[in-house]
Amino acid sequence: MKQQVPAILTTVMAIIMFLVIMLQPLQEMGAEASINRWFQMMGTVALFMGIWNLTRMHMSTIKKKRTNWLFSIWLLIVMYGYMILGMTQGNQNTIYRWFYDALIVPISSTMFATVAFYIVSGAYRAFRVRNSEAAIMMICAVWVMLANVPIGDFIWSSQGWLGGMQGVANWLANVPNSAVSRAISVGTFFGAMATQLRIFLGIERRHLGMSN
């Protein structure tokens, strides 16, 4: 009841889902949409799980007065305040949107923008000619960077032989690159299938609290 039944349920559910997608009569009945809706319902009633986890963790920080416990109090105030505002007034409420646009949007964009800095320091430290592989990666990266900006055209014009820097970059992107990307996706497909079949065939059950 605690372990075997859920393990069997996993496989049975997988078979049902599989058949629903594969068989025309079931598709015609709209079974896929109904099942999807059923699962959405299941997930949606669990919507407070995250709040519960955060509350548990930050309450324990506050109780034990661990570092930054004052920040934890602030987090809980913000979280519950904003949640109550949103749930009672709806997410299109002007005040709710105001805070969303004043904080979540700029903080998210800024966080994303800092990636540019990390790319510079990352490239600076990582792209060293340690071995042939690192050198190849570095040369290709530098090549594309030059080709992507107008200066690439001054070095080797795209009207010239082989289409210039841009032409070579395009060829690399079109031919070997897309072959690599496709080959990796073939591998990924098989890896994903193997991973799922491990659970499907019941030999991987760690998510149900069982050792293998």
Added chain:
Amino acid sequence: MLQTLILAAESAPKEPKLGIFVNVDGAISGLIVSIFLMILTYVMINLARSGRPLPEIRKLPGLDSIDESIGRATEMGRPVLLANRSDGVSSVHSFALWGYLSYVANICAMYDTRLINVAGSYLSVAVNEEVIRQAYLQAGRPDAFNPDDVRYIPGDQWPWTAAVAGLVRREQPATTMWIGYWYAESMLLAEVAAQIGSIQIAATTNTAQIPFFIAACDYVLIGEEEYAASAYLSKEPVLTATIVAADIGKLVVLGVVLLGVIGQLINPEANFMVKALKF
């Protein structure tokens, strides 16, 4: 409900294939692929169970150093961080993640090293807790398990990243593992962790992000290696047998490509392999 039925009926596509299967590109050939892999995997598992030797799997980068790097964390008195942001509970990346999680949690329990797990999905975090708790139990240290270190941070890309970047700087993990499907946050997180001198292992199938992990991490598992490593870590022949099955699948792919090339050379108009794969 009725409305859905009518809508679905009206949108019903062409005649079913073989009388019963949906009529879309690759429906039958896809079915054959699934069933073929299912049988193949089943056979391999049984071969492994019966104790027959299966081909050995090549070493994957970084996996042998996990133990060592957790040992280093123990010596330094710093935690280990294992993070995943975007994968939900029914995603294959989560399935793979549990393999890593269970292995790392087990070693951390034995070494008495703190393990911090961060997830971005409120359902995944519940499963992660189960996996970690079980690993601690198995190591004989159920008391050492601290649920406060299995953390949910809302999975919106940048708030999540802001929180984890802050966490990395404050907790200074000696070992950091980024497992799952990553997006643009990869460069930021890996570089922040590199700047504090953390040993990093990354595994992702998103090829667009691999270069950033290569730039900032010590070990990177590329594409399929993410999945293979999950089974490889368990060192159990039954699990690794599934990798052998997938390998045979890839050999078949090479065979199919070869057949396709031959077919294309003999009669490019007939396109027989292309049609077969479309069926």
Added chain:
Amino acid sequence: MLTPELQVWVAAIATLGIFSFLLKENPVYRFFEYTVVGMAAAHSVVMEWDNYTKPFFRDYVIKEGQYYLLTAAVIGLLYYTRYMKPEVQWLSRYPIALSVGSGIGYSLAYDPRPFLVQLRGTFSNLTHINNWIYLAVFCLVVLYFIFTLGKEKPAMQVASKSARYAMMIYFGIAFGNTVQGRFSLLLGRLTFLLQDWLHVITL
């Protein structure tokens, strides 16, 4: 009181606060970090509530009488047992098992189809030398991902090395292409600070 102008100011201060992390982790950053985590957690609940929970009960269950959905609701509630007493925690395995199962069934049925499209694309056209280079690189990399093939034989070593070189070309190019996008984002933030907040430039 909550004017658009104040909003720009709040956004600008938050922007600077986040940028300050580049120098070092500091209380200002931490303040905005905790704020955004709290808000994002709340926001995810609010969006789920408005877009799914409420309409599901209001429209599907009450209006349309799809009572079968209530079984899902009951099973879904079992998720919460994960954070309750140890004796009842196992109940959360039921919704987990079902979700995992549906995910597997879904992928087993859908995933092979795009894979087959990609596969037949490798040989559907072999008229140009590029198609042949493409095919060769493809096979090399697939071969590289076969984990059980020994890498001791010289031929295999050459194949594996070339596959890695091909992948490094790919990664180098992906890196180079991304730089452009990331600077664009940073430009976006800088123009926000200079144009919308400080009004020193106009684009």
Added chain:
Amino acid sequence: MWEKLANIDNRILYLFVVLCLIIPIIKPIGMPVSINEDLTLPFYEFIDSLSEGDIVLFDIAYSASNDTELTPMVKAVMEHCAKKGVKIVVAGQWESGIYFTESIIEKKAEELGLIYGEDWVNIGFKAGETATWRLMRTKFWEGAMGRDINDVSFEDLPLMHRIQGLDPETFAAIICFTSGSPGDGTWITYFPDIPLLTGQVSVQVASRIRYLQTGQMKGLLAGMRGAAEYEQLIGHLDVATKLMDAQTLSHLLVILFIILGNIGYLVGKRQNAHAGY
């Protein structure tokens, strides 16, 4: 001395980055951009080949974070469609994307003299993920809940009367501006019969090119550069062209740092080798 180049402090790097971006936007240089014949040109030619009255779908599948890269594209492609008399239906797979671009698109449409409801419509964000779009294939109105972004009924929008399904008979193309998932995947998987054009953030470009070869995509605009090229093709140099200068300078900066780092590394390695003897 030279080996110090291998260990420049991060903060110094960051300072240079900021300078390289700010100086050109205050004082633009104005470098010409060449047109990419494999990516941008097919996109342009596809739109150019459409006839007056054709309908295209704009899918806004990105958030404010990618505004700088993708919004200039949206504007430039809109302008091109307007010139050709092509009708536009704006929809969004990303909720945040559709709301922050709403006013931008409206302003641009006004500037181009397009009439709402006749030349273009914004049907807004549609929840329910791929299931919704699949429903819209046959039952556009039902799937889209019959209302536009401002809750106006489709009944009152003449353009919508021409649209009953998200199918190749109705739509000449789907133009997806995307920075992640859900994005072009929805269209590739479920709507392979409608020509797909995409505007991609540059990080995704490398992984998407294979779809051009298989014909699953008809054209692709790559990042800000793609937008700048498109602005050049339609003959209206706008924001993307201006920002390209800052791009150029910052790219050169990264390359400079990589070279300096390598000089420092190689010098350091040689000296260590000598020390070994």
